Amino acid sequence: MTALVERPPTRAPAPHAPAQPGRGRHRVPRWLAVPAVVSLLITGLYPAVAGIALAVTDSSLARPLRELVGFGNFVAAAESVAFGGSLLRSALFAVLATLLAVLAGVAGALALHARGGRFGLLGAVLLLPMVTPPVSVGVAWKLLLAPVGGGLTGLWEAIGIGGFNPLGTGAGAFTTLVLIHAWQWAPLVLLLVHAALLGVPAELWEAAALxxxxxxxTLRSVVGPVVAPTVVAAAVLQLVIAFKVFDLVAVVTAGGPGFSTIVAGFEVFRTAFRGSFEVGTAAAETIVLGVLVGLVLGAAGLVTRRIREDT
Incomplete structure (x- = not known):
């Protein structure tokens, strides 16, 4: 006969206590952020306040902050034919250089990806223009394009246009600067788009092939939607870089011939450090240029958001 042994009732497991907020996390003291905050104030807030102070006062290079003039410097900047023309040239320069850099960068990224996705030595060589200082790029191209004794003189003679000087006319000099700038910064687009192409799943390529x-x-319907946000972001970055161009203009053409290559950044430099040394007017021109670039970036941001929503 088997004895029946009564077992004690099984207790239900106790529910876990709710996690306490912040438990198990290491809290970083706030004072560690002091160096970063101080550096931001020094490099960001102080120049902004100083620029606004100069823009609303009668300031020269020798005697800054002499007298409060309100919006007088902004009126002078608006009435300046030279500054107005430089804004138009900056906008045209930025648009053309961005289009060329993006097209060349995307084409280069697709060509590299067709090799099997390897960046390799060829990719590293293609990045050399981007990592070269703009002043060095300007000096090198100025020496190459010199009509007498330049590095490309033999090439011009070989194709029957001896003495060719692309920097001798306004349109030629402006076009040359656009091409040089696009050549220097297209590798940045190439690098970004190449990284985006590596992120396209292999299944998409295989499905398109099947x-x-x-x-x-395949490029339009499969790859395009994936890399489009990266291309737009690269274009926005290129716009910013092209709007702030100064080194290339100063070294290659110094704004000439005539006023044909004076962009906004170079005109601000001329106003502040050449002629009458009107630092207050130059500060007002800088703020106007910053507002213009901000409006362009705002519009580009709306386009980027729309593209991301569609993809």
Whole structure:
């Protein structure tokens, strides 16, 4: 006969206590952020306040902050034909240089990706213009384009245009600067787009191949939606870089011939450090240029958001 042994009732496991907020996390003392905050104040807030103070006062290079003039410097900047023309040239320069840099960078990224996704030595060589200082780039191209004794003189003679000087006319000099700038910064677009292409899943490429999609259809319908946000972001970055160009203009053309290559950044430099040394007017021109760039970036941001929502 088997004895029945009564077992004690099984207790339900006790519910876990709710996690306390912040428990198990290491709290960083706030004073560790003091160096970063101080550096931001020194490099950001102080120049901004100083620029506004100069823009609303009668200031020269020798005697800054002499007298409060309100919006007088902004009126002078608005009435300046030279500054107005430089803004138009800056906008045209930025748009053309950005289009060329983006097109060249995307084409280069696709060509590198077609090699199997390896960046390799060729990719490293293509990045050299980007890591070269703009002053060095300007000096090198000025020596190459010199009509007499330049590095490309033999090439011009070989194709029957001996003595060719692309910097001798306004349109030629402006076009040359656009091409040099695009050549220097297209590698940045190449690098960003190449990284985006590496993020495209292999399944998408295989599915497009199984469906019989050609190269252009695959690029437009499969790869395009994935890399489009990166391309737009690279274009916005290129716009900022192109609007603030100064070194290249100062070294290659110094604003000439005539006023054909004076962009806004170079005109601000001329106003502040050449001629009458009107630092107050130059500060007002800088603020106007900053507002213009901000409006352009705002519009580009709206376009970027729309593209991301569509993809």
């Amino acid at each position: 469906d019989g999609a050609g190269w252009w259809r």
